[in-house]
């Protein structure tokens with residue numbers, strides 16, 4: 233665990249004046265008591281509103297991060313904020329806040345909501361402008377931080393594994409919109425999700441425009457084949473997942489060779505094991521792809537090791553709030 237900085241201690245004192253913490257396991261939003269960080273301060277969730285002229289709403293012009301809090305420590309906070317900065321740079325979106333300011337606001341959002349474990353959604357919108365596309369009319373980007381809870385999948389999915397399917401909607405070509413930008417425009421992924429759900433699946437593989445596997449709608453994908461861990465290169469159309477990077481480190485810790493290469497659906501169908509990685513999903517086994525059983529149809533032993541190591545890291549590392 234990283235040592236607390238002076239700034240964080242200052243926030244810890246502020247913490248004393250807030251309401252009694254809610255139990256770590258409750259979903260704050262359903263209680264209607266959540267405080268949302270908006271425009272430099274905290275407001276009740278019912279008051280957490282932005283203008284209909286914000287280009288984040290009008291055009292999906294903005295960026296975001298999904299971050300986890302484990303046992304009062306924000307996991308990979310710096311990595312998320314670095315990716316946010318890269319997304320901002322790619323969109324020529326000038327963020328007027330330092331990384332430290334955003335980091336402090338993120339920790340404070342967790343504290344003020346009494347969270348010990350949770351999921352933080354951090355958004356930067358282009359801000360209010362006129363109805364035209366041009367971002368030049370948007371003078372003030374908005375920083376919004378929502379600290380709440382999330383459970384993407386029930387526990388049984390982690391024990392029994394996920395069945396997934398490849399959908400027709402392709403991951404965007406980097407020349408269209410680099411998929412590495414975590415922008416507020418997720419319609420590409422949402423279409424893929426809808427296609428999967430229409431046929432009864434929770435998650436979907438998205439191919440790139442060359443037909444190689446890119447990633448899933450909100451997760452990166454890994455396979456294990458003959459002792460090798462393989463994941464598509466991010467240039468195949470995948471987001472540079474923070475959890476993906478943790479999995480790369482775990483492969484190294486386990487002494488497993490890891491390669492990043494083009495994967496076809498055939499490679500996934502014939503994998504010994506398959507799992508997905510993402511901040512919300514964490515590490516989740518996949519046991520069936522496009523009606524082909526992966527391995528023996530049960531979460532694999534190597535995937536179980538990844539999951540266990542991930543949970544160890546998640547509770548051991550992080551920025552203390």
Ligand SMILES: Cc1ncc(COP(=O)(O)O)c(C=O)c1O
Nearest residue numbers: 450451452471473474475510511
């Ligand atoms: C499209 C997509 N791919 C992969 C991921 C996983 O990335 P991370 O591990 O940073 O959450 C996400 C998560 O937001 C995503 O939206």
